[in-house]
Amino acid sequence: MAGVRYTGPASLSFAVSSHSSTAEAKEDFEAHGFGKAPNIQLDMPGIGDQRVGTRGFSLNQVPGSVITLVRVGSLELTVQEFRSSSPAGDDDVATVLAVTRMFAERARQAQNGQLPTARTQL
Numbered sequence: 001m002a003g004v005r006y007t008g009p010a011s012l013s014f015a016v017s018s019h020s021s022t023a024e025a026k027e028d029f030e031a032h033g034f035g036k037a038p039n040i041q042l043d044m045p046g047i048g049d050q051r052v053g054t055r056g057f058s059l060n061q062v063p064g065s066v067i068t069l070v071r072v073g074s075l076e077l078t079v080q081e082f083r084s085s086s087p088a089g090d091d092d093v094a095t096v097l098a099v100t101r102m103f104a105e106r107a108r109q110a111q112n113g114q115l116p117t118a119r120t121q122l
Contacts (some may be wrong), residue, residue, distance in 0.1 A: 010083050010092065014103065017076040028048065029071040043092065048072045048104040053097070055088050064088050066096040072107040079103060 018026035029050050042053030048070035055066050065082035069076065078098045081092050098120045105118030 010081050012099070013078075013080050013082075014099075015078040016107075017078075019074045019076070022074045025071050025074045025076055029069070029076055032069055032076075033058075042066075042068065042097065044068065044070075044097065044100070046106075047097075047101050048077070053100070055093055066092050068096060068100040070100060070104050071112045072104050075107050077103050077107060099109070 017025075019028060026049075032052075040055045042055060044051045044053050047068075050071040051068065053066070053068035057089070064087050065080060066088045067078065067080040069078050071077075076098070079096050081088065081096050083092065102118045102120045106116035109116045110116060
């Protein structure tokens with residue numbers, strides 16, 4: 001697993017978990033949950049092989065977050081935005097979804113032996 005975080009008024013973090021097989025990644029993906037916080041589920045059609053996203057509370061119960069978890073083959077990708085001072089807005093959701101889509105497309109390209117070229121559409 002590897003990750004990186006960018007901080008400012010909002011903090012954006014990325015993480016990648018690599019598994020030895022697609023089956024192992026699928027099992028791990030299905031074991032994850034977003035807890036019982038009052039989250040709003042995000043609509044994420046066509047991103048990766050499996051996907052889930054929420055707006056509201058993070059995995060650590062931090063308010064003002066948008067988080068996505070996507071499986072692409074044997075990889076699990078997480079993108080999360082934290083806002084400590086205000087709730088996550090529609091712009092925050094749009095940013096996280098655009099980055100998630102790009103992250104997933106680049107992961108797919110790399111797994112297919114292609115040079116990753118996917119870009120965000122912000």
